[in-house]
Amino acid sequence: MSTPEPAAQARTAPRPPSSARAALLVAEREITSQVRSKSFLISTAVLLVGILVAIVVSAVLSGRDTDDAPVAVVASVASSLAGVEGLDVTEVADRQAAEEAVRSGDVDAAVVPGPEPLGVAVLALDSAPDAVMGALTVTPEVELLDPAAAEGGMRYLITFAFGLVFMMSAIGFGSTIAQNTVTEKQTRIVEILLSAVPARALLAGKILGNSALALAQTAAIVAMSVIGLVVTGQDDLLTLVGAPMAWFVLFFAVGFVLLAAIFAASASLVSRVEDTGAVLQPAIWLTMLPYFLVVFFNDNDLVLRIMSFVPFTAPVGMPVRLFLGDAAWWEPIVALAVLVLATLGVIAVAARMYERSVLRMGGRVGVREALAARGDA
Template identity: 80%
Template sequence: MSTTSHPAPAAHAPQAPSLGRATLLVAEREITSQVRSKSFLISTAVLLLAILAGIVISAVVGQREPGETPVAVVSSVAGSVDGAPGLDVRDVADRAAAEEAVRSGEVDAAVVPGGEPLGVAVLALDDAPEAVVQALTAAPEVELLDPAPAEGGLRYLITFAFGLVFMTSVIGAGSMIAQNTVTEKQSRIVEILLSAVPARALLAGKILGNSVLALGQTAAIAAVAVLGLVVTGQDDVLTLIGMPMVWFVVFFAIGFVLLAAIFAASASLVSRVEDTGTVLQPAIWLTMVPYFLVVFFNDNELVLRIMSFVPFTAPVGMPVRLFLNEAAWWEPLVALVVLVAATLAVIAVAARIYERSVLRMGGRVAVREALARSADD
């Protein structure tokens, strides 16, 4: 009796994940490792508490009793402010003299003859003088000679906040991307990772995972800021920054990807954590420049306009211009298109550098060398 032997079925090798699936796996790894890190949780909590404390302190300071407000009063309506507390009254002859006193900065406001039914009006330069208005028996008509979207102190505070949040978030997350990249190279873990996923998927996953974390942190900051302003009764400030804050989150999301790609590509050029300082300096400076520009040039319309269209500074420059009502409706759309195009170009270059440097051990790899090594690929 003969028997027929059948060959055993061939074992199927596990199929490598697709580029998209591999990217998501790496991103998930980045997110879970970060959220389990005490340093990340503590730094985020401290940042949110600092923002909330700043809002509360500004509200308390704003509610303090002000000193006497210098105010010019035309003699014919001097009776309307007689005995009013908190005012340093200075008599002037007529409306022209009162307006000159306001424009020169000698007084904060002026009370002049006005139309019916009150018979008086208040002149001010760029903001309605609350102390003068409240001192009058009835709310008068307020005429602004040079209206502004925000007071000087509030203008500086909001522009400073946009720049600071962008700088701290990007440098914090970008440094983490760089540290993880170099640590994986130094410990040779990257060789194991690249045996399972392509280099582009590893880079994309790092950027995607940390972008999700940074965007979530920024959204949390925005939520805490809104909550703090509502609780402290600063609804007028919330009205001013509402739409600019939404645009800031949008620009931040794309601008972070651009800079994160630079951080990752820069870190792939070295094999030791000790060497990261030098290669990361350009990325850190690109992140710090928007902050310093809005701090020192927040009242310079030309500088802010240029900032709003340069990809590295647009995430701060454009929201600041929107807050100051200095941007037309189409400008953020154009700036966003420019930023997206620049981000795609930077990602393409960063991926090329990362692929050709991440497995090279030893000394620092020159950027020109990483981009030129096409014969071996």
């Protein structure tokens, strides 16, 4: 008569997941919890629609005055605009009077005598109105009286957009990581999670999941901007910002991981949601820094050059320099390599802090204490 095999031997104990598998499971949990949130979906949809509407409205407003563009013309070449519809033509005595009319804003452009063989030229402040250029049977030479103004306006617009998108996305998703981390500590859920996955895998999953969401949202913003420019016929602008946008997405993907690690490690130092404000201040300031730098120093080549190689500001500084045409072909590659190395270093420090403080309850854990050798805590 055989002895029945004990139940403990009959069952095969489940094997714990590997660290990589555990990190992926945590990342999946982070992504699904966000995607199922109505507030996240609604805010993302509103953001994308708002970007498209803003591009369309700006294109419409910029073309509203082309139906009746005010133009000055020197009397000696007035015949070049004779019988042309859609232009409010004002005759002036000479080139000096035409230039004064353009600079004062009384007219959008002026047609003046020019070199042969065309015999006419166009004066404009920062760009030649399409209505004037289309009215002439030949395309004359265009002389811009204040070309720096156009460059400055476009420079500010693009740099502002890069800085704002990076700041809002990084702060938004970084704060989500921090809030989830502190909530899990406060409710003791983290103890259950750490019984199933290692602390470093938990941290990696949080960073991976939220980084994927942030990158997807940023890529959607870029795609919607491209669609808006194509729909409104602003292909010339698209050729200027296309490559910088692609680099921006790449730099953002790495730069956000760096900031996400800082947000998570900082949040692990406290046990209550009410205490997160103080510990997150350094991370928030690092996130806001590139925005303020490009807004206030967008015309300072030295500041932009330094920004493009500093890890915390490179995701904004380098794409801006690429848009302005100030960066050599090798500079974004070097800047990206520096950013990757810095990100790996920050992740190593953040993982040490997170592992040593995520189970510490009560008062705030100091940074030095969290980085110290493992003790009995």
